[in-house]
Amino acid sequence: MSDDWLYALFVIGALVLVALLVVAIVLAVRVWKTGKYLQAMGVGGRWVFWGAIIYTIFPIDLLPDPIYLDDVGVLGGALIYLSRLAVKARQKQQAQQAVPPSQAQRHPPQRTR
Template identity: 75%
Template sequence: MDDIVFYGLIVIGGLLLVAMLVTAIVLATRVWKTGKYLQAMGAGGKFAFWGAIIYTISPVDLLPDPIYLDDVGVLGAALIYLTRLAAKHRERPQQKVR
């Protein structure tokens, strides 16, 4: 393999890893901001929120840490679940306090 191709692949791989890291940070931030609705989401929402945050910062992963694909998947799934829970909560009729 030519040296230029080899170094080109290393640079492309590095850029992909940085892009995955940025994506994981953005998703973690969005999940964290969604956490303010935890009181209304119940136990499932709390488990999804804290599970995603703990998995993201945990050193034990399905894939080695330079590959953030599993972290992005867990954060994305938690964000989708929490967003749906928040939408359900908003759709419920608000009960008036007497």
Template identity: 55%
Template sequence: MSREAWIVVVIAGIVALATLVGAVLLAVRIVRARRMLGALGASGKVAFYGALIYAIFPVDLLPDPIYLDDMGVLAGALLYLTRLAHRHRTAARRLPGQPDAPPESGRARRPVR
């Protein structure tokens, strides 16, 4: 092989390794979020298990040495689970019968004396 061909092979290997590491890191973060699944309902469970199955399943949008599609699905699921957990946490702070909090105007309110 020529020198240029070796350079292309080495760069392709580095890119494949970097995307593999990125996909594994995202999968680990999603697995750590698993403890919230009971509180998040069916949509959270579907997002969690669907993303993991897609990442592990060998049939993908792109061939498996290229993990960009897996990273996209894992990142999307992580974003969805994070937003769902934030909504659940905010709803749990409200007292029963308490109306939804109005959006904050950005200005701090002072208590009336």
């Protein structure tokens, strides 16, 4: 009987590890795709992007490598932060484009003597 429980625990543990690996890979791909917006995000976005990618690839982790909880946490946090930066950058770009040129020309810069 104990062999059946041990086998069941082993199978469940293996399935959890595979699921975490799949989640880590999906998050890494999403973080990589948000990398195309790095120019608009500034220096903070670049640091978070490259830090998350390097942490995921680097062999030294907070938790041993078969357990991908730390990688999932780092990638998920980076994805949330980068997504918020991308939304702010997009809103800023849309606000700059929303100013009609006629309003910009109404108030020309004043000359200093």
